[in-house]
Amino acid sequence: MDSTAKPPLDALKPELVIGPEHHRFRLKTLLSPHMLGQLWQAEDISTTQPTPVTLLFLSTQLLGQSGFVDKLRDVLNRNRTIKDPLAARCYGLFSWRGMFFCSWEALDDLTLAQMLADGRAYKMKEPQKRGLIIQVGKALQAHLKQFNQPHATLAPEFIYLNRSNGVRLMGYQWRALLEPVVPLLESPPGYLDWQSADAFHPNLLDASEDVFALACLVYELYAGKPPFSAEDGEQGRREKELKAPSGLSKEQWKVLHSALAYETEQRPDSPLALVRQLYADKADEAKVQAEKPADSTPELPAEIDTQPASRPSRRWALPTGWTRPVLSGLALFAGGVALGYWLAYSETTATTSAPTSDTQPLTQLRQENLILKERLQQLQGAVTATDSANSMPAESSTRAEIPPAAVTTGDVTTGEAMREAEKPADNLSAFRDQWAPDRFAPQMVVIPKGRFRMGDLHGAGDDNEYPVHQVIIGRAFALSRFEVTFAEYDQFAEDTGRPLPDDQGWGRGNQPVINVSWQDAKDYTRWLAEQSGQPYRLPTEAEWEYVARAGTETKYWWSDELSDGIAVCDGCGTQWDGQRPAPVGSFPANPWGIHDLNGNVDEWVEDCYSGTYDGAPTDGSASTGSNCSHRVMRGGSWFEIPRLIRSASRYRHPANTSRNSWGFRVALDLPNSE
Numbered sequence: 055m056d057s058t059a060k061p062p063l064d065a066l067k068p069e070l071v072i073g074p075e076h077h078r079f080r081l082k083t084l085l086s087p088h089m090l091g092q093l094w095q096a097e098d099i100s101t102t103q104p105t106p107v108t109l110l111f112l113s114t115q116l117l118g119q120s121g122f123v124d125k126l127r128d129v130l131n132r133n134r135t136i137k138d139p140l141a142a143r144c145y146g147l148f149s150w151r152g153m154f155f156c157s158w159e160a161l162d163d164l165t166l167a168q169m170l171a172d173g174r175a176y177k178m179k180e181p182q183k184r185g186l187i188i189q190v191g192k193a194l195q196a197h198l199k200q201f202n203q204p205h206a207t208l209a210p211e212f213i214y215l216n217r218s219n220g221v222r223l224m225g226y227q228w229r230a231l232l233e234p235v236v237p238l239l240e241s242p243p244g245y246l247d248w249q250s251a252d253a254f255h256p257n258l259l260d261a262s263e264d265v266f267a268l269a270c271l272v273y274e275l276y277a278g279k280p281p282f283s284a285e286d287g288e289q290g291r292r293e294k295e296l297k298a299p300s301g302l303s304k305e306q307w308k309v310l311h312s313a314l315a316y317e318t319e320q321r322p323d324s325p326l327a328l329v330r331q332l333y334a335d336k337a338d339e340a341k342v343q344a345e346k347p348a349d350s351t352p353e354l355p356a357e358i359d360t361q362p363a364s365r366p367s368r369r370w371a372l373p374t375g376w377t378r379p380v381l382s383g384l385a386l387f388a389g390g391v392a393l394g395y396w397l398a399y400s401e402t403t404a405t406t407s408a409p410t411s412d413t414q415p416l417t418q419l420r421q422e423n424l425i426l427k428e429r430l431q432q433l434q435g436a437v438t439a440t441d442s443a444n445s446m447p448a449e450s451s452t453r454a455e456i457p458p459a460a461v462t463t464g465d466v467t468t469g470e471a472m473r474e475a476e477k478p479a480d481n482l483s484a485f486r487d488q489w490a491p492d493r494f495a496p497q498m499v500v501i502p503k504g505r506f507r508m509g510d511l512h513g514a515g516d517d518n519e520y521p522v523h524q525v526i527i528g529r530a531f532a533l534s535r536f537e538v539t540f541a542e543y544d545q546f547a548e549d550t551g552r553p554l555p556d557d558q559g560w561g562r563g564n565q566p567v568i569n570v571s572w573q574d575a576k577d578y579t580r581w582l583a584e585q586s587g588q589p590y591r592l593p594t595e596a597e598w599e600y601v602a603r604a605g606t607e608t609k610y611w612w613s614d615e616l617s618d619g620i621a622v623c624d625g626c627g628t629q630w631d632g633q634r635p636a637p638v639g640s641f642p643a644n645p646w647g648i649h650d651l652n653g654n655v656d657e658w659v660e661d662c663y664s665g666t667y668d669g670a671p672t673d674g675s676a677s678t679g680s681n682c683s684h685r686v687m688r689g690g691s692w693f694e695i696p697r698l699i700r701s702a703s704r705y706r707h708p709a710n711t712s713r714n715s716w717g718f719r720v721a722l723d724l725p726n727s728e
Contacts, residue, residue, distance in 0.1 A: 059657075063092045063111055063153075070621070071099070079109060080150075085163040088693035089211060089232075089239050090116060098145075098157065106160035107145065117237045123147075123154055126230050130156055131632065131693035133226050135713050138190060138196035142214060142222040148630070157223075162217055163266045166271075167210035167244060176278045180301065183275050184333060189221040190271060194264045194325040197226060202708040206259045207232065208267035209244035213369045240453045246284035251316055252287040258665070261325070262318040268325050269313035272332065277300045281314060292316045306332055324403070332411045461481060471678040484535060486646065487586040493584050496534040496542055498722055501645045506600050509667055510702045511607050512614065516578045518665050519702050525596045527674040532722040533601050534595060536649050537566035537657065538578065546581050558714050564637045566650070566717045572685040572709040575718040582720065592660040593721035594676040598688045602651040602701040604644040607698045610652050611634045611644040621653035623690055623699045635715070645713060653690050655717035661686040663706035684708055691715035 066072075073079045077100045085093040091113040097104040116122050127147045134144050145157040166186075169175035178186070190213060194205050205226050212225035225245075232243055250266035252259060273281040276393060277299035282291055297312065298307040309331045313321050322328040347528075487495040509522035540555075540562035545552050555569040571579075575592060582590040593601075608614045610621070618627025622636045630636045639649045651657075662682035664670065670677055677686075684706040690699030693715055697703070707716075 058728065062114065065090070066111065071151075072155075073100075076100070076149065077146075077148060079107065079157070080104070083450070086168070087240065089241065089243055093163070095160070095162075096157075097164075108158045108161040109155045110158065111155040113238075116235060117152075117154060119235055119238070121307055122231075122235065124625075124697075126154075126156070127632075128695045128698070129228060129231050130227075130497050131624060134693075135225060135715070137200055138193055138197055139197065140193035140221055140223055141226065147155055159222070160216075161214045161222060164215045165211050166213035166215065168539045168553055169195055169215070170210050173278075175275060175390075178275070182460060186221065187268070187272055187275070188329055189333075190223065191325040191329040193221065194268060194666070198264065198324065200711060202711065203227065204259050204264040205255075205267075206263050207245045208248055208271070210271070211244050212360050216424065229259075242284055243569040247280045247282060248552040250318070251288045251291045254319060260318075261323065262321050264325050265313050265321045265323075268328055269321075272310055273299060275316065283630060294532060305334070307574050309334075311526075316449075319382050373419075384624075404707075417560075435527040443560040459679075485532075487588055493545060493585065494542075495582055495588070496538055496720055497536065497588065498532040500530060500532050500724065501527075501601055501646060502595075503530050504600070504605075505601055506605075507588065507607065508596060508599050508670075510700075510701075512607060512609055514697065515702050516704075517666075518704055518706075521667055523667055523672060525600065525669065525672050525674055527597065527600055529674075532724055533597070533599065533648060533721040534721070535647060536648060537655055537719050538683055538716045539563065539638055540565050540567050543570070543578060544565040546578050549585075550577075550581060552577075555712070556714070558634065560634045564639075566635050566638050566655045568635065568714050568717050569656060569712045570658075571708070571712045572718075574712070575658045578718075579720055590720050591723070593717065594673065594674060595659045595661040595686045596674045596676075597653070597689065597721060598657065598659050599701060600674070601646060601648055602644070604648070606701075609702075611701065616654060621650070623653040623696050624693050624697050626653060630692055635717075651689055652690060652701065653694070655689075655715055656687045656691045656694075656705065657689045658716065658718040659686050659688055682709070687716065 056640045057665035066084070068081055068083065070081045071078055072081065072106070077098075080097045080099050081094050082097060083095040085095060085108070087093070088110055090110060094109045094111065096107050096109045112123070122725040130144050130147055133141070134146075142161060143159040145159075147154065147156045147421075149155075166175060190208075194208070197203070197205055200713060205223070205229045207225045214224065214230075216222055229245070232239075232245075236243065236246075245267070248267040250263055250528065252263060270281055273296070277297075281296050282294065286294060288398070296311065298311075302310065309322070309328070313328050315321055315456065322331055340469060357578065412674075484497055484499045486497045503521050505524060505526045507522055508525045510519035511522060544554055544567075546552070552574075555567060555574070557565065558568065579590045579592055582588075602611065604611050612620055616626065620626070620641055622628050623639070624628045624632035626635065635654045636650075638654075643649045644651060660676040662677050662679045663684040663686050664677055664679075685708075687705045687707055688703070690703055695719060707713075
């Protein structure tokens with residue numbers, strides 16, 4: 055990309071209206087610099103009433119870096135799923151006349167970096183320092199709880215201090231985004247000062263990284279200087295002897311010193327564990343501060359000296375124009391926040407202005423259901439001898455043939471479907487189990503046995519897609535034609551008394567179920583097996599990739615290049631891109647009759663996650679382990695960039711977490727399929 059072709063940021067002026075046709079913003083005031091470019095206060099004028107927002111414009115230097123915008127879009131989309139109210143809310147990435155900017159909730163033009171730079175942070179009273187530390191610790195802890203991954207990029211310039219609602223934290227997991235472009239930034243990012251020795255190596259970071267960074271924040275507030283600098287490096291963090299800051303007791307310094315230890319095992323287990331140990335003598339007060347609502351929290355008093363200290367700073371100075379009255383109302387310790395008018399607006403429009411084309415797959419399914427009912431009348435009680443061996447009585451479950459696109463129609467029993475399995479893909483058979491008039495399993499497609507090469511075949515993937523290895527699928531099995539829908543999952547939730555998962559206002563019915571954890575998906579397959587008498591389960595990771603490839607070795611089943619309108623992702627050329635999932639079956643099936651394996655929603659599979667394929671099963675079975683904290687997820691989703699919906703892409707997430715882009719599909723073992 056030629057950075058010289060990009061318009062300069064000084065072309066931006068107050069009252070200028072910018073943005074794509076469907077989403078417009080009016081610039082109001084230029085704020086302080088940001089490490090990625092320039093901040094503006096603005097109004098979102100696409101809403102019913104103008105809504106205050108903060109816009110971050112990317113510098114031309116960053117736009118000149120190949121792939122930077124795609125990486126930023128991906129990380130922002132992930133940040134948008136953070137549920138913690140202390141996380142700065144991001145509303146999306148936009149482009150206008152060659153410029154790229156992201157929209158955030160309205161942020162005051164004050165960061166902890168600015169307060170450290172001019173010395174005001176060191177003049178805060180003890181309760182104010184403690185309150186700030188608790189709020190940051192709480193934000194770090196919330197992210198760990200939701201994703202089981204650390205913030206890993208804590209820096210003073212990412213800690214915003216708002217008058218109305220207190221601390222707002224930015225920069226969640228931005229490390230991989232920022233590290234390649236650090237030389238292009240006007241100032242070195244502060245996380246380089248606060249990172250632990252572990253961060254100097256290309257390994258996955260855990261909660262101890264956030265504990266160390268939070269301890270650096272504590273030390274700097276009380277000592278008046280950071281404990282380390284970027285120049286200290288890994289060795290410096292091992293050898294440097296730190297002196298106890300004034301304002302901390304011997305017991306507190308002992309706790310803080312352990313949190314700053316070179317060895318991770320010496321540190322407290324989590325950010326809040328550090329906070330609790332640090333303020334053990336004020337545990338009840340700390341708990342109250344951490345849980346206190348926004349409208350009852352103390353403010354930064356006006357008498358704090360706003361004149362900059364003489365200490366030289368590694369960070370940006372406070373912009374001109376900041377005076378004592380401007381700072382007098384700053385609330386440091388706010389604990390709660392409303393989602394805001396913008397989110398309410400986005401949810402409303404998602405439900406009231408859904409494209410009419412969403413109804414087309416629903417109409418298709420209604421027609422198929424009519425066919426199904428007719429065939430069920432013909433097939434009542436017609437269960438094969440192999441089915442009758444299951445625990446459910448034969449007359450309680452019926453299996454009917456379903457005619458999906460590119461799949462042969464015709465009434466078949468399981469045994470007949472199996473005899474078709476090894477014929478060409480266009481002769482594959484589909485069926486659906488139903489055990490009551492209004493209770494049914496997902497539509498299933500029979501998948502033939504065979505072999506394939508698993509992993510990244512093109513050098514476009516991540517380290518966890520290696521080594522490439524051959525997998526032999528020795529038995530035919532069945533995989534659901536679509537991702538499990540809300541209609542299918544809701545019947546399970548109602549039967550078992552479980553809460554219905556949130557549909558985000560996008561609709562239920564034929565939409566893929568979202569906001570479900572691996573454990574939810576597992577429980578659904580167990581219930582399905584019990585109700586139908588058939589051995590339903592989650593697919594293994596190898597089975598999933600085998601079907602996603604469908605006999606191909608290209609990046610996607612259709613080719614090595616992205617084709618518009620064939621899948622849903624953030625950049626796939628559909629009306630749902632980066633907004634929400636499409637109704638199942640909205641796009642063509644792959645050669646084996648399966649829809650939406652690439653994109654739409656991420657899909658849980660059975661396997662325990664491992665960082666490589668070393669030692670992975672080669673027979674199509676699932677990877678298992680006694681300590682299985684993370685499960686594998688495949689396929690990418692509606693907000694992933696195109697690279698992440700490749701057939702070989704893989705991810706990991708804790709089994710008990712959920713997100714509005716996560717779903718699943720089911721598999722079924724078939725009798726006599728060897």
